[in-house]
Each structure stands twice: as structure tokens, then as C-alpha cells.
Amino acid sequence: MSAERAALLAEDVRAGYGAGDIIHGVSVQVAPGTVASVVGPNGSGKSTLLKALCGVVRPSTGRVLIGDRDITGLPPEEVARAGVGYVPQVDDVFAPLTVRENLEMGGYLLAGREVAERVERVLSVFPRLGTMLARRAGRLSGGERKMLAMGRVLMLEPAVFLLDEPTANLAPQVATELLTGHVRALAESGAAVLVVEQRARAVLAISDYTYVLGGGQVLMADTPARLNASQEFTESFFGAVPKTPQAPQSS
Amino acid sequence: MTSAQLYYLLNLLIYAGIDIIACLGLSQQFGVAGVTNFGFIIFQAAGAYTAAILSLPNDSANGGFQSYLAGWNLPFPVPWIGAAIVGGLVALPFTFVVGRRLRGDFAAVGLLVTAVMFNLLVTNYRPFLNGAAGLSLVPAPLQGEYDPSGAGYQWAYAAIALVLAAGAYLLVRRVTESPYGRSLRAMRDNDLVADSLGKNLLAQRTSVLVLGGALAGLSGGILVGYITTWAPGAWGYAETIVLFAAVIIGGAGSHRGAVLGAILVPVGFEEATRYIPSTFGPPGFVDDLQWVAIGLLVVIFLWFRPQGVLPERRRIIGATAVPSNTPNEDVVSLAGPLHASRGAATAGSALPAADPAPRATASPAAADGGAVLRTVDLARDFGGVHAVAGVSIEVHRGTLTGLIGPNGAGKSTLLGMLAGTIPVTSGQVIYQGRDVTGLPAYRRARLGLVRTFQLASEFKRLTVMENLLSAVPSHRGDSLAGALRGRRCWRRDEEAAIARARVLLERFGLSSYADTYGGDLSGGQRRLTEIMRVLMTEPAMLLLDEPMAGVHPRLARQIGAQLLDLCAEGMTILMVEHELAIMDEFCDPVIMMAEGTVLATGTMTDLRARAEVVEAYLVG
Numbered sequence: 001m002s003a004e005r006a007a008l009l010a011e012d013v014r015a016g017y018g019a020g021d022i023i024h025g026v027s028v029q030v031a032p033g034t035v036a037s038v039v040g041p042n043g044s045g046k047s048t049l050l051k052a053l054c055g056v057v058r059p060s061t062g063r064v065l066i067g068d069r070d071i072t073g074l075p076p077e078e079v080a081r082a083g084v085g086y087v088p089q090v091d092d093v094f095a096p097l098t099v100r101e102n103l104e105m106g107g108y109l110l111a112g113r114e115v116a117e118r119v120e121r122v123l124s125v126f127p128r129l130g131t132m133l134a135r136r137a138g139r140l141s142g143g144e145r146k147m148l149a150m151g152r153v154l155m156l157e158p159a160v161f162l163l164d165e166p167t168a169n170l171a172p173q174v175a176t177e178l179l180t181g182h183v184r185a186l187a188e189s190g191a192a193v194l195v196v197e198q199r200a201r202a203v204l205a206i207s208d209y210t211y212v213l214g215g216g217q218v219l220m221a222d223t224p225a226r227l228n229a230s231q232e233f234t235e236s237f238f239g240a241v242p243k244t245p246q247a248p249q250s251s
Numbered sequence: 252m253t254s255a256q257l258y259y260l261l262n263l264l265i266y267a268g269i270d271i272i273a274c275l276g277l278s279q280q281f282g283v284a285g286v287t288n289f290g291f292i293i294f295q296a297a298g299a300y301t302a303a304i305l306s307l308p309n310d311s312a313n314g315g316f317q318s319y320l321a322g323w324n325l326p327f328p329v330p331w332i333g334a335a336i337v338g339g340l341v342a343l344p345f346t347f348v349v350g351r352r353l354r355g356d357f358a359a360v361g362l363l364v365t366a367v368m369f370n371l372l373v374t375n376y377r378p379f380l381n382g383a384a385g386l387s388l389v390p391a392p393l394q395g396e397y398d399p400s401g402a403g404y405q406w407a408y409a410a411i412a413l414v415l416a417a418g419a420y421l422l423v424r425r426v427t428e429s430p431y432g433r434s435l436r437a438m439r440d441n442d443l444v445a446d447s448l449g450k451n452l453l454a455q456r457t458s459v460l461v462l463g464g465a466l467a468g469l470s471g472g473i474l475v476g477y478i479t480t481w482a483p484g485a486w487g488y489a490e491t492i493v494l495f496a497a498v499i500i501g502g503a504g505s506h507r508g509a510v511l512g513a514i515l516v517p518v519g520f521e522e523a524t525r526y527i528p529s530t531f532g533p534p535g536f537v538d539d540l541q542w543v544a545i546g547l548l549v550v551i552f553l554w555f556r557p558q559g560v561l562p563e564r565r566r567i568i569g570a571t572a573v574p575s576n577t578p579n580e581d582v583v584s585l586a587g588p589l590h591a592s593r594g595a596a597t598a599g600s601a602l603p604a605a606d607p608a609p610r611a612t613a614s615p616a617a618a619d620g621g622a623v624l625r626t627v628d629l630a631r632d633f634g635g636v637h638a639v640a641g642v643s644i645e646v647h648r649g650t651l652t653g654l655i656g657p658n659g660a661g662k663s664t665l666l667g668m669l670a671g672t673i674p675v676t677s678g679q680v681i682y683q684g685r686d687v688t689g690l691p692a693y694r695r696a697r698l699g700l701v702r703t704f705q706l707a708s709e710f711k712r713l714t715v716m717e718n719l720l721s722a723v724p725s726h727r728g729d730s731l732a733g734a735l736r737g738r739r740c741w742r743r744d745e746e747a748a749i750a751r752a753r754v755l756l757e758r759f760g761l762s763s764y765a766d767t768y769g770g771d772l773s774g775g776q777r778r779l780t781e782i783m784r785v786l787m788t789e790p791a792m793l794l795l796d797e798p799m800a801g802v803h804p805r806l807a808r809q810i811g812a813q814l815l816d817l818c819a820e821g822m823t824i825l826m827v828e829h830e831l832a833i834m835d836e837f838c839d840p841v842i843m844m845a846e847g848t849v850l851a852t853g854t855m856t857d858l859r860a861r862a863e864v865v866e867a868y869l870v871g
Contacts, residue, residue, distance in 0.1 A: 043830070168658070169636075171636075197871070200869045201866075202870065202871075237865065238864070239831055
């Protein structure tokens, strides 16, 4: 991936909450039409990275580019206008509204005539939503709900999608389906997709490129095929098997 | 002083006595126990009606122009005693509203709605208490023997009202300043945690409702004896708000604050605004402005001085008995020397805490193959999702057992089911050979199985010392009866508990923070306080939910070392923690969960050698 093709480019981003940085100089980039994933154990800084990219947390150093535009330190609503669609982990749909109304809310910034047209385009990316337009979002299953959340963000046709653990709280099979079917579909619609995931194996299967975070830094960055084959990748999640028999405190 | 001025002054004194009694009752409920009783006025109304119908002759004898129940024409002081008793009894059904299932805001709304319903019922059902017209010509106490309009009678009435107010003050103080009062304040600060420490929330809420209800009833009895009339218009739900304003402005949870608030708001403020000339605006304009002003007063106080004029005072108990050579430093450096060398510390610190695990030394655990805690096929569904799907584990005495797994593996759900804070869908929890599956959290806590919480759970407005003392089991002062019997009844228990708490504070290096409010501690200090508090319950087994979360790594290791020391002394600990380095260093064995089931058990080294465990973390 070359820098001039990247839809999202973050360089040496440091960020945290008050008391100190959680991520220490992280660089990622995503090209249009591709899926990049960020994986790593609990507390490795995945969510903080995503928050720094979408403007919820202000980076202390580094810069974030959307295409050619520098959005470093802009508030979330400005970041959204610059073409970044953020799908949060929870509270991602308006439960009392119907599926159609949710999509229309997603197109709040559009002219009235454009809305219906965009709804059609979203439905062509997520055909299953078309069968449940009149249903209340609160009555959807977990997978359908996440699909609607992504569809709602797609209404504005952002250049970059940031997905925060889209498969959290989904059954494994539904999770795989969501990733292979729908997250992939977002990329195929032409957007650059950066997805943070707890389910490393499943997200690697749909990624073009993967960043492994640990301790707030990028430990590895490579194609999924090479990561899957790597011993170091496994160890970054669960620690290395000690070489010597004297493991600490294993009495 | 003209007789009119004297009459006015006595009038104010009598109202002060009545409002002080009511405010003390409400302050006890709202300020001390955290029960937001928006239906408080019902209890005053119940007392007033009771006193009225106990002193009225039956309705035909009274001219028959009003209809009401009973009418027994009983002599003073029976109607007042009846008023207090009925005020307390009326509270009993309300415990269903503020019971354990309905908490906080919902209970408050429920009580408000109940107050409105009662008022509508009494207003519209005339045979009961004469409907909207209310009861009038209620005999004043002893009016056959004395002239109620005479100055001497008025003086006596004011004196009695104030003496009863003083009595109410002493009663409320006795309860609040006892260990039972401390439990009430603990419930106010965090009811879930109080429950897990073995406090019976339902009983505690019932007792403050009954106590406050009796005081409100008494105030109603005194009021109706003075004004000799009582109608639904006198106890609209909004009257409760005036009393709330008094308690908030005076200082919620402080008895002196309740007294001051009663004098400032229902007496002082309402009287002062009476002197505003009512010549401007439409009729009733100034009266309505009073409500606006009271609302504004409450908002201003909540904004600028939420603790009130006379705030709840800090209970200083201190840590002076144990000579402490540790100056007021950072905790991290305080705890440091204790475990500079772990081996030495373990050998040297035969825990001075009186008796760390007395129940663990009893033998029922041995009867269960050495397992202190065992589960059989334990499961929990949340709306069709199997958060925990058939877990059978054993935790053995004296081990620091770890529980790990990726996000959503069901660790916290399992811990909650073991502690009794999350109901079980199916399966069994066997603790020390006994099936405890059906026992609520507080009963399990009394058996020595106690949990901590992942989120901050200190009682914020209790000092560190009080946080520790609040956890003492079977304290003689920790019941309404014990509290009412006074300090003599529970002093020895309290002194023993303070001594134990001081030893723990010394051991964990927090002696200099004994009188600091829980809410003013740093993250690490809160964790330590939580662990000390749970040790005060003399547990046989601890369930710790991420005790090192958000703690500096150095302090986390010191906590780990303290936990190992406890285990060496016979404690059993099951600990959820996602920092694998902590597991490596301190936990053996480690139980690994994924997708609601146990995948493997062993040392971290064992687990790493198993491909499916590592893979589970990657699958997530």
C-alpha cells in the first residue's frame, strides 16, 4: 500500500485519557476498497486508537489524514463531515424507530430527494434490510442490528468506515457471517474500512491487511496469511511458552 | 407583647415542633438511608386522620354532618400514640414499592404516584374520611378540662410539641450514630455492594420506612390536635416537596440539619413570604410564587451547596491506637517495605488480623474432597444468549485460583452466580459441601463467601475506617433493636471491630487514611479499601472481580503478594483478571473460559502448551 492511495492515514499517533498516553506512536493506513483490521489482547489500546481517529480523543502527537485533508484534533462532528463513518460498539441504532426511519436518520444531512435514492443504494449493499423496513430496530436480532448500524452510516457514503468490535455480543456463527458478508460488502462499495476486533481469526479472514497492537504499540503489521503462519502472532495474544522449565510462580 | 403577637409566636413554636419531627423522619429516610420517599406526606396524613378519628365521637354523636370511620372519643394521649403507630404500620405495605426489586428512581416515582392515589381516594370516597371536606371539630387534647384558646394551654401545647421534637431528635440520633446507622448509610451509597456484604436491604428499608412513618404520623397527630381539622387539601403530594426542601437545605443525613431545615423552610420561609404585600398580580399570585421560590431554593442549594447548611458530619474514628511510624505518604511507597522481599514477608507476617479465616478451619470443606467451592453444570441465559453454558469447576482451599478468558467468555457472569448477585438458570453452586444455589447474596456472605466488584464499590460518604467497620458480621449494634438499646449494648463489639480494622489498615499501609472519605481515595487505595473491607467479614472464600483493574502495575503486584499471603494463611480466592502477567506471577491453578464454558484448567504454562486455549484467545 502506498501512502498516496490511502483513504485513511494515521502517523505516529499518541493518545490517552488525562493521566498518560495509552497508545504510543501508532501508524496505520487503509486504501479505498480494502479492509484493514486492528487486533490485540485486552488493554492493548485498540479502542483508544479508534477514538483518536474519529476525534473522540484528541491525539497528543501525530497526524490523521482523510485523503489529503488533515483532520488531526478536529471534533467528532467535523471528522464525520470530512467523510469518516464511525459505528460504535453499543447504542448503535435508534431502537424505537423502524429500519427505514433509522436509515433516513442516517441521511439527515442529505437533501430530501436524495434520501430515498440513498436508501435504495444502501439496500443494494445490504439486501436483507429491504425485507424488514417497517420493523422496529429494537426488535432486530444482534446481527441485523449491526447491519442496520452500518447501513445507517453508509447513508452518507463516507470514504472511511471505523468499526468498533462489530461482532461483540454476537454468536460466533453470526459474527463470521457479519464479517464475511457485510463488512466485506462495505469495502466492496468502495470505502476504506478499518475494523477493530476481538475475534482475531475471523477478522483476519476478511482483511487485506492487519495491525497487531500490544501495550499501545503496533507489534506486527502484515497480511493475514503471513500473520496466521507466524508463531510471534500467537504469542502476542497469550504470551510465549517459557523456554526454560522454571516458569515464575508455577509451584 | 400583645396577646396576638404571643399567639403568633406560640403558633410558630408549635409548627416548628411538628415540622422538626417530620423532617427528622424524612432526613432519616432520604439523607441517611437513601430512600427517596416522595410519598412521605401520606404518613403524616395517616397519623393526622388516626388522631382525629380516635378523638372524635362517632359521627351521629357529632351532629351527623360529616361521615367517617370509627369515632371512639378516646382521651389524650391515646390519639397521638395511635397516630405514631398507624404512621409506622402504613409504611409496611410500602416496603413492596421500595423493596429489593424496585430501586432508586423507580421507587421514588412509585411512592409519588401512591401519594397522589391516596389523596384522590380519600377526596372522592366520602364515607371513609368525609371526602374533600375533611374532618373538622376534632377535639383538642384535654379540651374538656382546659380551655384550648387560653395562653397557658397554648404554652403547654408548644412545650409538649418541642419536647416530643427533642425526643425524636434523640431517637434518630441514637439510630443513625449506631453501627446500624452506618449500614443504612452504606446502603445509601451503594446498595448492591451493601447487599453483597450481608446487609438485608429489605429489612433496612422497612425499618427506616416504619421509623420515619411513625415520626410523620406523630407529627400529624400533634398537628391535627392543634388545628382541629384535617382535609385532603392539607396533604397534597406537593407538601412532601416542602419537607424535602427543608431536609436538602438543612443538610440531608444530618439531624441538626433536619432541625435547622424545618425551622428555615416550612416555618421561616413560609412565614417570611407572608409579609410580601399581595396587592399586585392576580389573586393567589403571591401564594403561587412561594412554590416557585421553594423550587428555586432547592435548585440553588443542589447547585452551590448540595451538602446543605449543616452537612452530614464526618465520623472520626481514627487509627491512633496502633502506633504508626508511617508518615502521610503515597500508599505505593507505604506498602512497599512490607513486601520488599516476598518470601520473607510471607514467613514474617502471620497475619495479625485477629483470625483471618476462622470458618475455613471448620471441616465441611474437607467433606467435599477439599473443594471449598464447586459448581455442577452451572448455566445462565440472558434472553436466549448462553452467557454461561454448563460450567463445573472446583476451587480448593488455600489456592489463589485465576479465572481468565476473552471478552464475553462469561467470567463476570460466573462470578456473579457464585456470589448470588446473578440468578442461576440451571445447575448448582456447592459451597463447603452445602448447596447454596437458592441463597441470596447476603446469606452467602454470612456463610463466608464474599465477592468484590469490578467497578469502584467503596462507600463514598463513609470514611475508610467506616467502610471497613460496615462489613463486620453479626455486630450487636447492627440491627434496629441493637441500635435502639444504645451504645452500652454494642460498645464492646464496636471496639473489637475497630481494633481489627486498625490492624488491617496497618497491614495494607492505609492507617493515615482511616478518616478519609472513600470517595476521596485514589484508584489503588479504593481497591485496597475494598479488599480490606471484604476481609472484615472474616470470609472463608473471596471472589475478586478484577481487583487490579486501573491500578498502577507496581501496586498491582503488591496486591497480588498480599493475596498470596492470605492464601498461605488458609484463605481461598477465586480471581478474575485479564492481565495475564498477574496470572503468571500469582495464580495457580488458572481456569480458562471461552464462550460460556471452561476450556482448560492448569498453570499458565500448562495453558500455553494447549493449542485450543491459545486459539480461543485468537478466535475471541
